[in-house]
Amino acid sequence: MKTLIVHAHPEPNSLNGSLKDLAVSTLESLGHEVRVSDLYAMNWKAVVDADDYGPAASNPLRVARDSGRAFDAGTLTEDVRAEQRKLLWADTIIFQFPLWWYSMPAILKGWVDRVFTYNFAYGVGEHSDTRYGERFGEGTLAGRKALLSVTIGGPESHYSARGINGPIDDLLFPIQHGILYYPGIEVLPPFVLHGTDRLTEQDYPDVAKAWKERLLTLDSTDPIPFRPQNFGDYEIPSLHLKHGLEPLGRKGFELHVRH
């Protein structure tokens, strides 16, 4: 197994830092190759701008088109190209981050915004009235698996089916389905730690045990069965889920998971 860990926490001596370190040691002890993109340690540039595209940047800047031209010409900045190479090298990608304001820390969003360029992560395949690209189950990163390892300050009940924040599966859907499944990555069920605001040193051994168990069983864990775009579940070009697959009137993110 070749695992890339993308880590997004400013403090090495933190719960997130410990979980990242435990993932490295656990996977390496199994003989797997592990690489880490520690975004804070790398001083990762979080913000998309014209500097990313070198001579492919047009004036006025057009982010999608220019990023695709720079990708094709090989003139993306070296930090972005290095991350794209790591993604192509890996068969498994683990994202370690705290949930800040119901989503990823900005530094990690900036990794996505800059690394997932046009012609690499989107704009792949034929886009026409009868076809809308190779995405959601197909794409450049098909054949890879990803896992979110997320720490959450608040208690689990607040993130349950009727909890005030909404279900955690729905909060993570824009990441798991929108960012990861889109370029073809299969997504394993997330490892979510709740109530970390009140977690103490005494709680850590149980947390570490649970994380280690997830890491040791990555190979035998089934991915979330998101519906692929181009294999009959959706009308083209509306990309509406076909009638009959779910009752009419039902809506929301869960429609896009096969049950």
Place this chain on the structure above:
Amino acid sequence: MKTLIVHAHPEPNSLNGSLKDLAVSTLESLGHEVRVSDLYAMNWKAVVDADDYGPAASNPLRVARDSGRAFDAGTLTEDVRAEQRKLLWADTIIFQFPLWWYSMPAILKGWVDRVFTYNFAYGVGEHSDTRYGERFGEGTLAGRKALLSVTIGGPESHYSARGINGPIDDLLFPIQHGILYYPGIEVLPPFVLHGTDRLTEQDYPDVAKAWKERLLTLDSTDPIPFRPQNFGDYEIPSLHLKHGLEPLGRKGFELHVRH
């Protein structure tokens, strides 16, 4: 009316830039005061780190606690304090941004991560087993209204009830409910432009007309009726929506909107 526009696009000569400029001129022509936080032009620091908290930063860094200490002591960095003052000054806040990977650009997420500190945007009010803070309808920013103005490359059908990306209301829920309603801001229905990848110069007059109409009717627009936390709709401390308010078995973000 005192309006703060938070703008997040790298190219002034873009659709987002034009919509921002149109908001400024339209609101000023009505005699309103307008201030703009143009995050790219300000070279906004997108990444939370110990530098944000001055002498209140502890070692190891603890983001929530340290940000609250720095807020209380007035030692947050001047860029963050200036944004907090603008939020307190404004009665209306407009966010202008493109949807990148189903969420905000990293620079805007970094504005939230850094400006919405503990004791300012969260950690406000009593937190105990019988009460979980003043949030979702109450909080530091209560009495204000916000509006998202969002451009989306793909077509509207892909973001409809049965569309492959999920409903746009659900994709925006973590921002509208999780980020804005949480510290007390009422949220107006968003202004969403779909299909901007294929938009041409010829389409702009219609777009501008629709945006101007929304701006001219801000005062008479009802906010999204999110359910406030502390007025009887939720069990404490689980913060489950009470039985009877929605059918058992129903779940998802829409439970938290009164119909």
